Amino acid sequence: MNILGVAFLSDASAVVIRDGKLAAGVSEERLNRTKLWHGVPQGAIKAVLNIAGLELKDIDLVATHGEAPSVPDPKPFEEKKSHIREADLTEDVRDAQIAHIQSRFEHERMVLGERTPAYLAEIYSLGRPVKIYPHHKAHAAGACFGSGWNECFVLTADGWGEDASATLWEVDNGELKIISRSHTFDSLGYFYGSVTKALGFTPHRHEGKVLGLAAYCQNPRSYLKIREMIDYDPQNQSFIGRMEKGLYAPRFENQHLKEFVADFPREDIAASTQRALEEVVCELVSGLGSGKFRLALAGGVFANVKLNQRIREIPAVSEVYVFPNMGDGGLSAGAAWLAYSETNSGPPAAINGVLLGHSPNDSEIDSALSQSGLRFNRCPGIEVRIAELLAEGNVVARCSGPMEYGPRALGNRSIFFHAGDKTVNDWLNNQLQRSEFMPFAPATLAEHAHLYFKDIEKSRNASNYMTITFDCTERMLNEAPAAVHVDGTARPQIVSRERYPEFHKILSAYHDLTGFSNIINTSFNMHEEPIVCTASDAVRAFRDSKLPYMALGNYLVEGVETISSSVEHKGLLSKKE
Ligand SMILES: [Fe+2]
Numbered sequence: 001m002n003i004l005g006v007a008f009l010s011d012a013s014a015v016v017i018r019d020g021k022l023a024a025g026v027s028e029e030r031l032n033r034t035k036l037w038h039g040v041p042q043g044a045i046k047a048v049l050n051i052a053g054l055e056l057k058d059i060d061l062v063a064t065h066g067e068a069p070s071v072p073d074p075k076p077f078e079e080k081k082s083h084i085r086e087a088d089l090t091e092d093v094r095d096a097q098i099a100h101i102q103s104r105f106e107h108e109r110m111v112l113g114e115r116t117p118a119y120l121a122e123i124y125s126l127g128r129p130v131k132i133y134p135h136h137k138a139h140a141a142g143a144c145f146g147s148g149w150n151e152c153f154v155l156t157a158d159g160w161g162e163d164a165s166a167t168l169w170e171v172d173n174g175e176l177k178i179i180s181r182s183h184t185f186d187s188l189g190y191f192y193g194s195v196t197k198a199l200g201f202t203p204h205r206h207e208g209k210v211l212g213l214a215a216y217c218q219n220p221r222s223y224l225k226i227r228e229m230i231d232y233d234p235q236n237q238s239f240i241g242r243m244e245k246g247l248y249a250p251r252f253e254n255q256h257l258k259e260f261v262a263d264f265p266r267e268d269i270a271a272s273t274q275r276a277l278e279e280v281v282c283e284l285v286s287g288l289g290s291g292k293f294r295l296a297l298a299g300g301v302f303a304n305v306k307l308n309q310r311i312r313e314i315p316a317v318s319e320v321y322v323f324p325n326m327g328d329g330g331l332s333a334g335a336a337w338l339a340y341s342e343t344n345s346g347p348p349a350a351i352n353g354v355l356l357g358h359s360p361n362d363s364e365i366d367s368a369l370s371q372s373g374l375r376f377n378r379c380p381g382i383e384v385r386i387a388e389l390l391a392e393g394n395v396v397a398r399c400s401g402p403m404e405y406g407p408r409a410l411g412n413r414s415i416f417f418h419a420g421d422k423t424v425n426d427w428l429n430n431q432l433q434r435s436e437f438m439p440f441a442p443a444t445l446a447e448h449a450h451l452y453f454k455d456i457e458k459s460r461n462a463s464n465y466m467t468i469t470f471d472c473t474e475r476m477l478n479e480a481p482a483a484v485h486v487d488g489t490a491r492p493q494i495v496s497r498e499r500y501p502e503f504h505k506i507l508s509a510y511h512d513l514t515g516f517s518n519i520i521n522t523s524f525n526m527h528e529e530p531i532v533c534t535a536s537d538a539v540r541a542f543r544d545s546k547l548p549y550m551a552l553g554n555y556l557v558e559g560v561e562t563i564s565s566s567v568e569h570k571g572l573l574s575k576k577e
Helices: 028-032 042-052 074-086 091-124 135-147 188-198 207-214 223-227 255-261 266-286 305-312 328-343 362-370 382-391 424-431 446-452 474-479 501-514 535-545 567-573
Strands: 002-007 013-018 021-027 061-065 130-133 152-161 164-172 175-182 230-233 238-241 293-298 317-322 375-378 396-399 413-418 441-445 493-495 518-523 549-552 555-558
Touching: 002 042, 002 328, 013 042, 013 328, 021 028, 021 042, 021 328, 028 042, 061 091, 061 135, 061 328, 074 091, 091 130, 091 255, 130 135, 130 328, 135 152, 135 164, 135 175, 135 293, 135 317, 135 328, 152 188, 152 266, 164 188, 164 238, 175 238, 188 207, 188 238, 188 255, 188 266, 207 266, 207 305, 223 266, 230 266, 266 305, 293 305, 305 317, 362 535, 362 549, 362 555, 382 396, 382 413, 382 501, 382 549, 382 555, 396 535, 413 424, 424 518, 441 446, 441 501, 446 474, 446 493, 493 501, 535 549
Parallel strands: 002 061, 061 130, 152 293, 293 317, 396 549, 441 493
Antiparallel strands: 002 013, 013 021, 152 164, 164 175, 230 238, 375 555, 396 413, 413 518, 441 518, 549 555
């Protein structure tokens, strides 16, 4: 049975399940080069069919999300309004809060009544049978089937999807049973996003900057007030946005929050926000019982790598998994897996990675390079050559093999550098026109991961995708300071031979040359641009970034005007153990 999964919200994407296995997965943004593009991803649909070697007529079923009434139920909105009317608020704050609720309702009515039906109609026009699932059920399926666990809890949390912003599920024998749901005006995603916006960043994109800033403040003065914004309701096992306190609103634009935030250093606000998020989510998870359980996570809120670490540290949690395409881009896989599990006996095969996208072949690479004016040569055993260049202190970009499905570059669309130079976080980000408050992530040889990260076994699987932070060991601090945040944590991609054979070759060769097991891995793209997809995207980004070397398939390409990488740290790299 062949299933096409389609997601049409922010970061629209498509996947194909062929013979029970996820065979292809691509986001439209990588093709049309518009970050987080939404709509029916016609380009991605063509691409995944092509990668899976199928045509549309071979598809038995199209699975998507968006099962919702055309008008949101007005009752909870009216109840929330009357709750706010009774609250102890000044008149202007009360009016603003009621206006926020009303605009939330109007927005949902517009999306559910017009946009979603228009997208679904376009999906029906593909001419294949269609199955539609609830947004959060599709998130939950991503987490559950991605993990391969037949018994676990699943928690989803995002900005909003249809009538919910979070859901809790129990998985029993591979079957999802809902326990609770949080309403859209009680959204943790909007909580974090509205602070992101109030700090001057772009919500839905720059939440990671707030997370990065949070580590710079230990005792935030703004904490009590920020903590008032959200809460956990143990009775209903759901989250609450405390609109009646005046600062929380179920939308990003929030004048009163902006005024409050302006009185504090942004690190202070970021630290309070992060702590409040961790507390309410951990309260819910801790309430799931003291017996050991596994927990699978999905939804944009779980792009928060530090939150995921806090969840893992809860004693009752025996193992944590984060679906690698945790945001709405992952709804395509979630919906497709739901369709598969319903129409076949038993759950789909667990994934062995997310290298599911376009893979540039030699003729594509030849043609991109021959028009580029760059110097290049075919390089047999290029993985070893990359390791040599890294060991000599060079920055190397790599575009090779299938593109990653999901937000993280996991070696095939990445930029590498040695991890011994802390200043790389300034000069390389500068070069790529980025501003970050979190250091680059390390890619680590799986065989040695336990030497560098504490407590790695409790989230082995999550650590394969750079979705969770770990406390670092002394050895990590000494050998790879560039990848360790000010709070002593890092968010590694653990690179095993089975999952990432070529990347593993690079790291092994690098280890043979230097004695080190970590390198820096950041996504191959310029500022605010989607990650590169094709050979010509790679050539363009390589030129713009003025990097010295690029491995494009089996070709080694040299830059024309290159930055000088960190020569003074080459000494460190010559230390062979
Ligand atoms: Fe979502």
